[in-house]
Amino acid sequence: QVQMVESGGGLVQAGDSLRLSCAASGRTFSGATMGWFRQAPGKERELVAAVTWSGVSTYYSDSVKGRFTISRDNAKITVSLQMNSLKPEDTAVYYCAAARELWVLPKNRNEYEYWGQGTQVTVSS
Numbered sequence: 001q002v003q004m005v006e007s008g009g010g011l012v013q014a015g016d017s018l019r020l021s022c023a024a025s026g027r028t029f030s031g032a033t034m035g036w037f038r039q040a041p042g043k044e045r046e047l048v049a050a051v052t053w054s055g056v057s058t059y060y061s062d063s064v065k066g067r068f069t070i071s072r073d074n075a076k077i078t079v080s081l082q083m084n085s086l087k088p089e090d091t092a093v094y095y096c097a098a099a100r101e102l103w104v105l106p107k108n109r110n111e112y113e114y115w116g117q118g119t120q121v122t123v124s125s
Contacts, residue, residue: 002026002114009119020081022096031102034079038092086123093118
């Protein structure tokens with residue numbers, strides 16, 4: 001049974017940092033891109049960062065570029081999101097996900113097959 005479990009969310013003030021982690025189990029995820037999505041109330045779930053299996057290629061949305069850093073540890077099957085200089089507009093539920101197709105970096109949520117349950121990040125002004 002595949003499981004993806006996020007941790008590290010919480011309530012912080014604007015300008016603070018948080019590190020989200022996601023531990024995957026149940027399969028190797030070899031070749032699969034892993035990403036972090038977020039969904040704010042009343043908004044669509046959006047991809048904020050993704051990293052390929054090798055770690056060579058990454059994607060960041062414009063809203064987080066320069067502030068967030070995604071990384072992965074294939075031996076431990078984990079993916080992390082370091083979030084710096086947090087803003088109130090970063091408030092959302094954050095989900096980690098693994099892509100369905102191997103060796104590509106998809107940006108559409110429908111191209112991700114496995115999902116975590118989500119972790120709340122709240123940034124106060």
